Amino acid sequence: MPSIEELEENIKIDIEKLVAALKTELRDKESLSTAFQKKTHDLKSHYEEKIKNLELKNQELHDQIKILEENLKLSINISDKVSEFIKVTELKKISQEATKLASIVFGQLINEELKIILKLADSFSKRREKDHIDKESLNYALKQLIGSERLLKKAIELVHNLNF
Secondary structure, three states, X not given: OOOHHHHHHHHHHHHHHHHHHHHHHHHHHHHHXXXXXXXXXXXXXXXHHHHHHHHHHHHHHHHHHHHHHHHHHHHHHHHHHHHHHXXXXXXXXXXXXXXXXXXXXXXXXXXXXXXXXXXXXXXXXXXXXXXXXXXHHHHHHHHHHHOOHHHHHHHHHHHHHHOO
């Protein structure tokens, strides 16, 4: 059996080994803790940078969306103006066709009704005791003829026959 002194010496050695092991473990834990804190800090910095970049990208996209919205509004405005212009152009074409048609109809009516116009003008001149047809008599005859339903019916018939 070992002596008390040997036991004390063995206990002292075991305690020193235990203290050394605890110190090593403590250093390992501190180094692990430091490594963990460093890694956590690095990750935090990395992701904060990524978040910052994403926020910048988000702002750029937001700015691009604003520009696109403005362009869209401008495009819609231009589209409305073009639509209005097309309508005006179509109305002008219709007006030109109507004017052309009216000229043709009026010309044919005048040709066909010239004898009647001259008779009316002559009759009006004679009532006014004139020996020739003057401008006033001719205007009166035209107004009388233009105001009659007979001329309107004849104009409708002419337009129908022209097949426009």
